[in-house]
Amino acid sequence: MKIKSLSYKALGALLALPLIPTLAYAFQMEIATKNNYEGLTPQAHWNEMWSEVMWDITIIGAIYFAIALFFLFRYRRTEHNQVGKSPKLSAQAIIGWVVLPCMLFLGDDLFLFVKAFDLHNQMREVPAHAQTIKVTASMWNWNYDYGNGVDTDNELRVPVGKPVVFRMTSDDVIHSHYLNGYHVTEDVMPGRVTWEWIMPVKVGESVITCREYCGANHSRMYGKLIVMKQANYDAWMVSALADAKAESGHRIASTTVGKAIKNIAASKINKGQEG
Numbered sequence: 001m002k003i004k005s006l007s008y009k010a011l012g013a014l015l016a017l018p019l020i021p022t023l024a025y026a027f028q029m030e031i032a033t034k035n036n037y038e039g040l041t042p043q044a045h046w047n048e049m050w051s052e053v054m055w056d057i058t059i060i061g062a063i064y065f066a067i068a069l070f071f072l073f074r075y076r077r078t079e080h081n082q083v084g085k086s087p088k089l090s091a092q093a094i095i096g097w098v099v100l101p102c103m104l105f106l107g108d109d110l111f112l113f114v115k116a117f118d119l120h121n122q123m124r125e126v127p128a129h130a131q132t133i134k135v136t137a138s139m140w141n142w143n144y145d146y147g148n149g150v151d152t153d154n155e156l157r158v159p160v161g162k163p164v165v166f167r168m169t170s171d172d173v174i175h176s177h178y179l180n181g182y183h184v185t186e187d188v189m190p191g192r193v194t195w196e197w198i199m200p201v202k203v204g205e206s207v208i209t210c211r212e213y214c215g216a217n218h219s220r221m222y223g224k225l226i227v228m229k230q231a232n233y234d235a236w237m238v239s240a241l242a243d244a245k246a247e248s249g250h251r252i253a254s255t256t257v258g259k260a261i262k263n264i265a266a267s268k269i270n271k272g273q274e275g
């Protein structure tokens with residue numbers, strides 16, 4: 001009889017379980033509209049999620065710590081050689097102690113799970129107007145190709161306030177392009193193109209590192225991300241473009257000179273043969 005009523009109660013609690021994801025989702029949607037979630041940059045979104053997880057585990061941890069402390073004092077040994085006895089719990093008490101905390105935890109986990117999914121979706125959705133920069137990793141160098149003839153090594157310059165997407169590949173082994181401060185890292189592999197994107201919101205410098213062990217100098221495979229004001233970026237690009245043009249012009253000139261020298265040498269040999 002008692003077991004039967006207990007199983008009915010447990011069944012009732014189980015039937016109530018699908019309510020949790022629904023509530024979690026509804027709660028999440030409410031926050032989404034409140035905070036204009038869509039407008040957050042991926043890194044701000046990530047930070048928000050991180051602080052939420054921290055608050056979450058701190059509050060739950062504090063509650064459990066308080067309960068544990070309470071039990072520790074309430075049921076402490078009062079006499080020497082005292083033997084404890086376990087109290088008989090009612091069915092309601094059992095359900096209360098088992099099902100309710102389980103539901104609370106599940107609800108909380110599902111809430112964070114939904115948020116994490118949302119964050120992941122946002123981090124994998126590149127804005128249509130994002131600037132593309134090609135990244136080529138090699139032992140132990142980061143090369144950035146801006147697509148207009150300009151390329152830099154271990155120094156990445158981007159304008160502030162504009163999304164940038166990196167299309168990345170490797171010349172040799174597997175590396176990982178980690179943009180410190182933007183919470184993005186992605187493996188960079190030979191024969192494949194992977195990508196990640198960022199939204200720089202502040203002018204300044206941050207570190208770029210390789211986050212996949214790639215050989216003896218892996219720890220030295222780092223670069224600098226320089227976020228610049230648009231005007232400064234444009235000015236830098238103009239001069240970099242001029243440098244790139246001068247360099248390629250020099251390359252063409254040197255190959256022309258090289259060919260001419262070869263031709264002269266060949267003609268001299270020919271003349272020698274004739275004479």
Ligand SMILES: [Cu+2]
Binds near residue numbers: 137140174210214221
């Ligand atoms: Cu590497």
